[in-house]
Amino acid sequence: MxxxxxxxxxxxxxxxxxxxxxxxxxxxxxxxxxxxxxxxxxxxxxxxxxxxxxxxxxxxxxxxxxxxxxxxxxxxxxxxxxxxxxxxxxxxxxxxxxxxxxxxxxxxxxxxxxxEKNTDKEEEAAIFILFEQEFGRPLSPFEIETVTLWLDEDMQPPSLIKAALREAVLMSKLNFRYIDRILREWKRKGVRSVEQARKESKSFHENQRPAAAAVQAEQQTAPARDVSVYYNWLEED
Missing domain, CATH: 1.10.10.10 (Winged helix-like DNA-binding domain superfamily/Winged helix DNA-binding domain)
Structure with missing residues (x-):
């Protein structure tokens, strides 16, 4: 050369x-x-x-x-x-x-x-992985920022964010706007634990039986999807 x-x-x-x-x-x-x-x-x-x-x-x-x-x-x-x-x-x-x-x-x-890593940080990191697994893709920078805001600014416990994600899957509304609405509603009502969230969700579903029946009918015609981990979360001990 x-x-x-x-x-x-x-x-x-x-x-x-x-x-x-x-x-x-x-x-x-x-x-x-x-x-x-x-x-x-x-x-x-x-x-x-x-x-x-x-x-x-x-x-x-x-x-x-x-x-x-x-x-x-x-x-x-x-x-x-x-x-x-x-x-x-x-x-x-x-x-x-x-x-x-x-x-x-x-x-x-x-x-x-x-x-150094600690249990809280590991649990927070697991939240991002869980979202990516459920959405089936890497999160966008905006979505990463949204989860970070829930954790850092709203001080939402990782377990409660996980519960909101499960609730969104249960309702077949897997999007960040819906999950944010769940978390804001729970915060407004003073829900700060998974047990409280479970009770709140049970009450909601009991009062929304017609809508829940419509969602179930729609799910029966949709392609099969393994969501057993999420669908029984309201019954977890």
């Missing part, structure tokens, strides 16, 4: 700019090389004008599946290293990744390692 013909201005063009100290401290922050590469590609996309790259756009640049990229993004959001911000530009409303949480950690005078 004749290197004399190479245009070094083109080779060195469009450099990625990020704090060099991140390269020194990312392991102390609990990041691994794969997570670092996803962060660097987010920086690259944003410096090229794409403030909210999709999981498939990120996956196209790395040796990871779209699902793996989504899992990494979820972990980074959970650890407050990245956030999803609403951006208002004239009449257009969009979203963008913010790395301010990560930069704050990088430039702290003392860098703390990632917190």
């Amino acid at each position: 004749n290197t004399n013909n190479l245009n070094y201005q083109q080779i060195l063009g469009n450099p990625i700019s990020f704090p060099g100290i991140l390269m020194e401290r990312y392991t102390a922050l609990g990041l691994n090389e794969t997570e670092m590469m996803v962060i660097l590609h987010i920086c690259s996309f944003q410096q090229q004008g794409t403030m909210f790259p999709t999981t498939d756009e990120l996956a196209a640049r790395v040796t990871l599946s779209e699902r793996d990229v989504a899992l990494i993004l979820r972990k980074l959001v959970q650890r407050n290293m990245i956030q999803i911000d609403d951006v208002q530009d004239s009449a257009v409303r969009s979203q963008a990744y913010s790395l301010n949480g990560l930069w704050n950690l990088v430039f702290q005078e003392t860098v703390y390692p990632a917190p």
Whole structure:
């Protein structure tokens, strides 16, 4: 190969700019090389004008599946290293990744390692996995943020979120808007445990027998689906 013909201005063009100290401290922050590469590609996309790259756009640049990229993004959001911000530009409303949480950690005078796993955190992580299994796909960044808001801002117990998911499956209304309505209604009524949620749901279904019968008739004509884990949740001990 004749290197004399190479245009070094083109080779060195469009450099990625990020704090060099991140390269020194990312392991102390609990990041691994794969997570670092996803962060660097987010920086690259944003410096090229794409403030909210999709999981498939990120996956196209790395040796990871779209699902793996989504899992990494979820972990980074959970650890407050990245956030999803609403951006208002004239009449257009969009979203963008913010790395301010990560930069704050990088430039702290003392860098703390990632917190050790505990039962609560493991239970929270299991919620995301359960949603992905039930929906049959990786969660979108917006859906990840929604679950995170339920946990962090609404302070919903993971067990109660799981119960709301089961209730949505029972009602054949598997969507985030319906699950959010369930959680808000339970919060309004002071429901804070699975046992309370079970009693509330039993009362609801007893008062909605005509609607429940219509749903059951519709389910009988729909393709068979194994939801036995969910359909008996109201009867669990």
